[in-house]
Amino acid sequence: MSRGIKVYTVDKPQSELAKELGITRQALNMHLHRLREEELVRTGRGFIELTTKALEFLGVERANSFIFVKIEPRLREQVYEKILKMPIEQVYRVTGEVDLVLVLEQNLLASVLRELSKMEGVIHTSSHIVIETIKE
Known part of the structure; x- marks a missing residue:
């Protein structure tokens, strides 16, 4: 691959x-x-x-970060549409305590979190920054 x-x-x-x-x-x-x-x-x-x-x-920093997003089920499609317009590299729909995992560049984390915090249908977010890549 x-x-x-x-x-x-x-x-x-x-x-x-x-x-x-x-x-x-x-x-x-x-x-x-x-x-x-x-x-x-x-x-x-x-x-x-x-x-x-x-x-x-x-020398440009290119570390990734992740945002876990919990979405209100009845607004799922609206949230998906808005997220697809954001500067996010990858979006995964997952099972468990959150609904989406967003993968984006670390330097975009603050602005994306600001947008998500204003977005109707987003219940909760948690962000995680990659500090070291063990295997790529």
Whole structure:
């Protein structure tokens, strides 16, 4: 089974990015080609994505956190719809004392918890931060 690569998208056209950097679009394309070869970016029509490898090189924190969510059963579908619009990597419906397990980047934890606290149908949340990965 292959492992996924987490990516971050630069949301602007390459021509605009080249202008901001003060270089030509051709020069930007040469730089992007080298970065692609090093597996630091993925590019395509209208997007540039930074890979996890690039973020590690830049020293960007990428630890995961988990939020366990208890939902009012009659509002389950409404809560699901709202959660799917949030910056969450994975959402699991589970059995037991909670209804959902959300997986997200640690740096987004506070803002996601704020949104969940205002959300109708969310009864309770508990958050957990990964301090060490034992096996990936």
